[in-house]
Amino acid sequence: QVQLVESGGGSVQAGGSLRLSCASSGYTYSPACMGWFRQAPGKEREGVAAIANNGRTNYADSVKGRFTISKDNAKNTLYLQMNSLKPEDTAMYYCAATYGCSWFPPPLSKNSFGLWGQGTQVSVSS
Numbered sequence: 001q002v003q004l005v006e007s008g009g010g011s012v013q014a015g016g017s018l019r020l021s022c023a024s025s026g027y028t029y030s031p032a033c034m035g036w037f038r039q040a041p042g043k044e045r046e047g048v049a050a051i052a053n054n055g056r057t058n059y060a061d062s063v064k065g066r067f068t069i070s071k072d073n074a075k076n077t078l079y080l081q082m083n084s085l086k087p088e089d090t091a092m093y094y095c096a097a098t099y100g101c102s103w104f105p106p107p108l109s110k111n112s113f114g115l116w117g118q119g120t121q122v123s124v125s126s
Helices: none
Strands: 003-007 010-013 018-025 033-039 046-052 057-059 067-072 077-082 091-098 120-125
Touching: 003 091, 018 033, 018 091, 018 120, 033 067, 033 077, 046 067, 046 077, 057 067
Parallel strands: 010 120
Antiparallel strands: 003 018, 018 077, 033 046, 033 091, 046 057, 067 077, 091 120
């Protein structure tokens, strides 16, 4: 059974940085795409960043230039480096994976992903 476990969330001031990690296990074979999503109270879950097996990445406009997605295949771990954080980045952040996706570019739609972690909270104060 696939498990995705996020960590690294916390509370920071605006302008600060956090690095989220997603440790995964139980895959039958490597997922074609992985991604980070976030959901603020009262809002829809939205795609933040995604990465395909070919290394291609995709970012939401709101985080371009501030967030970086990466993965360590040897450790089965996905990362999200978040710099220059803003109060509007406050949300629960979720790791997701899928066995089937487009690589050009990897999707940011939550409907494209079927495997999800439990989330880690990120709070940014002004």
